[in-house]
Amino acid sequence: MQALRTIDLSIAEGEFVSIVGPSGCGKSTLLYVVGGFLDAQGRVLVDGSAIEGPGTDRGVVFQEYALFPWLSVRNNILYGLERGSLPPAERSAIAERLIGLIGLEGFEDRYPRELSGGMKQRVAIARTLACDPAILLLDEPFGALDAQTREVMQDELNRIWLATRKTVLMVTHDVAEAVYLSSRICVMSARPGQIVKEFRIDLDRTIPREQLVTSDAFNRARNEVWISVRQQALAAEKSSHAPA
Amino acid sequence: MRQPDRFSLLWSPLGRILPLVLFGLVWQAVSILGLVDPSFLPSPARVGYAIYDLLTGREIRDNLFITLMRAAIGLALGSLAGIWLGAMIARSQRFRAYAAPIVAGTYSLPKSALIPLFILWFGIGTVTTVCAVFLACLLPMVVNTAHGVSSTPRVLIWGAEAFGTSPKAMLWHVFLPHALPDIFAGLRVALGFSFVLAISSEMIASTNGIGKLIFMYGENGAYDYMFAAIACIVVVAFLADRLLLTLTVEGLRWHESAERQGVA
Amino acid sequence: MENMPGKRGLQIRSLISVLTIIVLWEAAARAHLASPLFLPAFTTVLSEWWSTVADGSLPFDLALSLLRAAIGLVLATAIGIPLGIAMARNRFLHWLFDPVIALAFPSPKIAFLPIFILWFGIYSVSKVLLVAFACVFPILIGTFTAASSVNRVFIWSAASLGTSSVGLLFRIVLPAAWPRIFASLRVALPVSLITTFTAEMVSGGGGMGATLMYSQRFFESPTVFAYILTMLGAGLLLDGAMLKIQQAFPAWLPGH
Numbered sequence: 001m002q003a004l005r006t007i008d009l010s011i012a013e014g015e016f017v018s019i020v021g022p023s024g025c026g027k028s029t030l031l032y033v034v035g036g037f038l039d040a041q042g043r044v045l046v047d048g049s050a051i052e053g054p055g056t057d058r059g060v061v062f063q064e065y066a067l068f069p070w071l072s073v074r075n076n077i078l079y080g081l082e083r084g085s086l087p088p089a090e091r092s093a094i095a096e097r098l099i100g101l102i103g104l105e106g107f108e109d110r111y112p113r114e115l116s117g118g119m120k121q122r123v124a125i126a127r128t129l130a131c132d133p134a135i136l137l138l139d140e141p142f143g144a145l146d147a148q149t150r151e152v153m154q155d156e157l158n159r160i161w162l163a164t165r166k167t168v169l170m171v172t173h174d175v176a177e178a179v180y181l182s183s184r185i186c187v188m189s190a191r192p193g194q195i196v197k198e199f200r201i202d203l204d205r206t207i208p209r210e211q212l213v214t215s216d217a218f219n220r221a222r223n224e225v226w227i228s229v230r231q232q233a234l235a236a237e238k239s240s241h242a243p244a
Numbered sequence: 245m246r247q248p249d250r251f252s253l254l255w256s257p258l259g260r261i262l263p264l265v266l267f268g269l270v271w272q273a274v275s276i277l278g279l280v281d282p283s284f285l286p287s288p289a290r291v292g293y294a295i296y297d298l299l300t301g302r303e304i305r306d307n308l309f310i311t312l313m314r315a316a317i318g319l320a321l322g323s324l325a326g327i328w329l330g331a332m333i334a335r336s337q338r339f340r341a342y343a344a345p346i347v348a349g350t351y352s353l354p355k356s357a358l359i360p361l362f363i364l365w366f367g368i369g370t371v372t373t374v375c376a377v378f379l380a381c382l383l384p385m386v387v388n389t390a391h392g393v394s395s396t397p398r399v400l401i402w403g404a405e406a407f408g409t410s411p412k413a414m415l416w417h418v419f420l421p422h423a424l425p426d427i428f429a430g431l432r433v434a435l436g437f438s439f440v441l442a443i444s445s446e447m448i449a450s451t452n453g454i455g456k457l458i459f460m461y462g463e464n465g466a467y468d469y470m471f472a473a474i475a476c477i478v479v480v481a482f483l484a485d486r487l488l489l490t491l492t493v494e495g496l497r498w499h500e501s502a503e504r505q506g507v508a
Numbered sequence: 509m510e511n512m513p514g515k516r517g518l519q520i521r522s523l524i525s526v527l528t529i530i531v532l533w534e535a536a537a538r539a540h541l542a543s544p545l546f547l548p549a550f551t552t553v554l555s556e557w558w559s560t561v562a563d564g565s566l567p568f569d570l571a572l573s574l575l576r577a578a579i580g581l582v583l584a585t586a587i588g589i590p591l592g593i594a595m596a597r598n599r600f601l602h603w604l605f606d607p608v609i610a611l612a613f614p615s616p617k618i619a620f621l622p623i624f625i626l627w628f629g630i631y632s633v634s635k636v637l638l639v640a641f642a643c644v645f646p647i648l649i650g651t652f653t654a655a656s657s658v659n660r661v662f663i664w665s666a667a668s669l670g671t672s673s674v675g676l677l678f679r680i681v682l683p684a685a686w687p688r689i690f691a692s693l694r695v696a697l698p699v700s701l702i703t704t705f706t707a708e709m710v711s712g713g714g715g716m717g718a719t720l721m722y723s724q725r726f727f728e729s730p731t732v733f734a735y736i737l738t739m740l741g742a743g744l745l746l747d748g749a750m751l752k753i754q755q756a757f758p759a760w761l762p763g764h
Contacts, residue, residue: 037402054405062399070421070498080407111498131407255603263604264611284627345522346529352743354702356709357717357736360724364732365546440616440702447618447710448721455619459710462622470622478615485614 003029004040005194009186013134016161016168018178019195020225021188022233027171028139030193034169035060035137046135056080059133061124064144067112073123074099074108080131098126101160118149122156129160138170142177151209154180158205175229179203179222180213187228190236197228286468294472303457304476311446311453312480314370315438318377323434325378326385327427331419333386334393347386355380355437356444363449373445373453380441381434388430392423425499428492435488439481548730556730557737565719570738573708573715576632577700580639584696588644589689592651593681602652609645617642618706625711635707635715642703643696650692654685694750701743 003026011017019027032038036054043050046057054060067076074095081091099108102122112120121141128136141157142150158181161168172178178185179201187197201221203212212218268288274280275287286294298304333340333347355376362372396419404418420427446455454477461470530550536542537549544552560566595602621638628634658681666680708717716735723731 032402035402035406037405054402054408056406056408058406060403060406062403064399065397066399066403068400068403068418068421069500070424079404083408113498113500260603260607264607266604267608341521342525345525348522349526349740349744352698352747353736353740354698354705354743356702356706357720357739359709360720360732361736364724364727364729436614436616439614440618443616444618444706444710447621448706458619458622462626467626470626474619474623477619478611481615482611 002192004033005192006042007193007195009195011167011169013167014165015184016170016182017184017186018170018172018182019186019188020172020175020178020229021193022190022229022236023173025188025190025232025236026193027188030188031137031139031169031171034058056083056131057133058135058137059128059131060137061121061128061139061141063140064117064120066124067120067127069112072109072111073104073115076112076123077127077130080127084131094130098130101129102126102156116149117145118153121145121153125157125160129164134167136166136168136170138168138172140172141170143173150174150177155209157181162205175226176213176222179218179225180209181205185225187225187232189232190239196232199225199228283465283467286471290468291471291475294468295475298469298472298476304454304473307452307454307457308476308480310370311442311455311477314373314445314453315377315442318374318442319381319434319438321374322378322381322438323385323431326382326430326434327389327420329382330386330389330391331393331415331423334390335419340390347383350379350383355441356448359445359448368449368451373442373450376441376445377438380437384430384433384437385427388426388433389423392426393419396422425496425501428488428495432485432488432492435484436481439477439484443477545727545729548733553730553733553737557734560731560734566735566738569714569716569719569735570742572632573701573704573717574742576635576715577639577704580636580704581643581693581696581700583636583640584643584647584700585693587640588647589651592648592689593655593677593685595648595652596655609648613645613649617645617703618710621707621710630711631713634711635704635713638707639700639703643700646695646699647689647692650695651685651689654688654692655681658684690754694747694754697746697750698743701739701746705739 007030009030019030021027029038033040034044035058036044036051045051051058060066068079071079077095077098078091081094084091086094099105102125104119104122104126107115107119112123115123121144125141138157142153145153154177161181168182170178170181182201185199185201186195187199188194189196199221203215203217203221205212271285272288275282275285275289282290329343329347333343358379359372359376362375366372366375400418400422401414404414409417442453443455443458446453447459450456454473458470458473458477461467461473533547534550537544537547537552541547548556557566591601591605595605617638620641621634624634624638624641628637662680662684663676666676671679704715705717705720708715709721710717712718712721716739720732720735723729723735
């Protein structure tokens, strides 16, 4: 069965776009197509030219298990850099800076198995950032974490995004998370998925989380998006029970 | 299982050897009491003396060395070939389709049955032994490597691709490291096989090696030396296995299972 | 990973592989790429095989070898399973036998053949006992591991429902441990065959291995090939049978 219907999506530089929708609607599939891992009819253009498969211009952070278990934290982060042309001293400097950015000083020589879920995702993010991609693709990056860790990581991601202003395309099932982080949210219908609604989110993200999450603007946006996603989920339920 | 405190001493390193000492004492008692014909079961003292004599002499060292060399060469070649084959089978569907039945077929064939064939082709000696060991070590390495490579999670592969890893480099950077636990498990099996096939081949037809030596002692009626030589090979095989386990624990420091102790 | 061909496809490819090998073999032999001593034609091997079947020598040898392997395997099972369970339940027994097992497990059991010959002669008894010796370890270890890892909860539930000690053994521990125990039996099967054939090759006394060596000594290549192929076939059939048994059995056992 088809995973996706026709998708026409444009993302401007510096935007933080989230894709939400009912389970199985194909949002991860869309991300993988943009990442160059899956083929699809049609084209994915970055800065006007078509992509030819995965590449360091589009950094990807998966939900879990993507760190190389046999490499230390530092070596994981250095992995992408090794394919580049930078001299070793510079590569080390970048790695050190990123380790500081994610707050894992002292853990450079640990193996992933020694890290908690949140720490592992931090390393995954750092590893992706090491190659300085223009675009970040995040596939439910915090889905495997517990609620508290998730909030901490969202703040981390927000902080990093505010500092680097990268273009981000994130897939998440957590509507509140999408509203908290994104400048634009696309709602997908159930499989075969297509984008049925878009929301522009205009929140001041420099204020503390407690203030932001309890504000009227945030809750209004969250309710609107949630209702839209719920409509899609209910429609999916109904059609799955409909006679063939 | 928690143990009551008074028994914990039994499981200390010294305590674990105790049963062997007990068996040794029983053996010695049986010999002293003359319950068995001493030519059928030399006393531990006589065997002990024979071991000492052997170790200080050249015979066992030379022959043991030959046997271990043959086993090691066959093991190394068989493992390398097996890893390569296993990786190929896991990565190429076409290769797997044609190679798999051959691999499955060799599983059911006792490799030692090929020794007479090798003798026919290569005569008595090292080539035959190494061939037999090679073939025996091949299968466990192929099966385990294939399993390790084919179970590599998709996100690991994609992650590496996203960082620009070339298809050739994928093997070294992703597939083989991921398969390392399975490869080590296969090596342990292959190590055992290498000893069995080396000794079998030497016993069946060879002019030297520990297998031949054991048989020679038997035929000449030097039973205490025969027991001694067997004891030597048992200890060597045990130590080789322990060495591999130590290497495994070291090489797999990064693996999730590293928290638990090495497998007994 | 990629699409697996269906079962039919797999069987067809297996057949193609095997047929290709046979055809290449025959062609190479006919073209005299190697002397008939080294590589007798497949057809020659086949006819030799048939004649040994017809005159009864092959079936006799095969039956003898299989019988030795079977008895040895049964002995190993009769000792290994009860001892494994006993060791799992009794710490003293575990302590007593653990170093012996740890020492013996990695060692090449064939090295002990001369001892068995010394004690029991060169005919069947020594071979059967060597097979038992070689097979008891995987069965013992497998049973011990399986029995000692039976979920506590099963045992406690049964005990609180008033099951006796013996009842616990037969109604909880054995059924729960059975799949792993059976797996260790399946591992022991090829060990029994290998040990039998090797022991026969080394010390004679009849059986497939002995005849195989005999043929080799007299450079009867077709017989060598024929016997090897028979061993291969026997191994395949027996393992297939074990697989069938495994699939037929435990549908009603817990843990499946």
